[in-house]
Amino acid sequence: MIWQQRVTTALQQRRQQHLWRQCAQLDSAQGALVERDGKRVINFCANDYLGLASFGGAALARAAQQWQLGSGASHLVCGHSRAHAELEHALAMHTGYPRAVLFSTGYMANLGVISALAQRGDHIWQDKLNHASLLDGAQLSRGRLHRYRHDDCEHLQQLLADHNDAGAHLIVSDSIFSMDGDCADVPRLANIAQQHDALLMIDDAHGFGTLGVHGEGAKIAFNLSSSELPVYVGTLGKALGGFGAFVACDDAMADYLVQFARSYIYTTALPPALADAMLSQLARLQQGDLQTQLNANIALFQRLAAGAELPLMPSQSAIQPLTVGDSERALWLSQQLLQQGFWVSAIRPPTVPAGSARLRITLSAAHQPEQISALVESLCTLLEAQP
DSSP: OHHHHHHHHHHHHHHHTTOOOOOOOBOSOSSSEEEETTEEEEEOSOSOTTSGGGTTHHHHHHHHHHHOSOOOSBIIIIIOOHHHHHHHHHHHHHHTOSEEEEESOHHHHHHHHHHHHOOTTOEEEEETTOOHHHHHHHHHSSSEEEEEOTTOHHHHHHHHHTOOSSSOEEEEEESBOTTTOOBOOHHHHHHHHHHTTOEEEEEOTTTTTTSSTTSOOHHHHTTOOTTTSOEEEEESSSTTOSOOEEEEEOHHHHHHHHHHOHHHHTSBOOOHHHHHHHHHHHHHHTTOHHHHHHHHHHHHHHHHHHHTTOOBOSOOSSEEEEEEEOHHHHHHHHHHHHHTTEEOEEEOTTSSOTTOEEEEEEOOTTOOHHHHHHHHHHHHHHHHSOO
């Protein structure tokens, strides 16, 4: 009875607070233009920043003919194929590290790395707005989690100075923050880590593929060495348009994760055909033209939004959040945009702090200028209206 009451009460509260979330059904391939619930809409909420989610089907089909469907087991049993090994090598080379270790998802990579590294008596320092997977990784570890104010390196310095007791220190941050779109001061974090003999881990989920001329990610974009940024996490399901994740690092760290990261050891490996197909995705990303087009679309949206005086949060990335504040109004704006043919997600608590509901507008290299202009025009009209 207590469980039924708990579940019922929690669901009722979500609905009453305008925080109810549910899946929308796609009836087409992912892309800038999709079919949702039987209606064609322009998609401004995907993380498919380079439009590659609809690119790799032919490569996947060819790979499936060779590798068929499943990997059969975890990497350490019999699931690690030549396709996995080649993808790991290619990702390491692209991001500028000696090694890379594949994980099934970015969430599992973050859980596995942090819980494997941090031990009892250690300190884990995380940005207040870090992704849930980073925070959950700290909670699963035996280390003590500390959270510093968002993008406030001075606060981090102060906290570190106040904790000079025994134990190792791990500093963890997103590069580009998924709901705000702003970028951490990664070089400054690297400097602080070296000052305090701490290990720096950066989750570059939204930066891999978009930061750097050819999408090399935060390390190369900020001209850092692998010793300055020793633990680098990237995902394959956003800018690369596929599925999976990886941790790039030196040889010793890679060996350590293979031995101790439970989310790597105790789960079935990615399908080898998918790993094979991701090599083609990486080769397409490396041409660099998609990053150029994405940056042009970001600049166009920002220019039009500034002219229309839209209340955007400060961001130079493909994530362009529009401040709303009230959850009910954010949901209303999202629904109105959908009726006009634009799919823009309303982001509400607990994903973001209370009172900071927003529309999370994401741009892609696949968007056309006229689609971006039409979105801005609709936003201007709707923001003047009252729900």
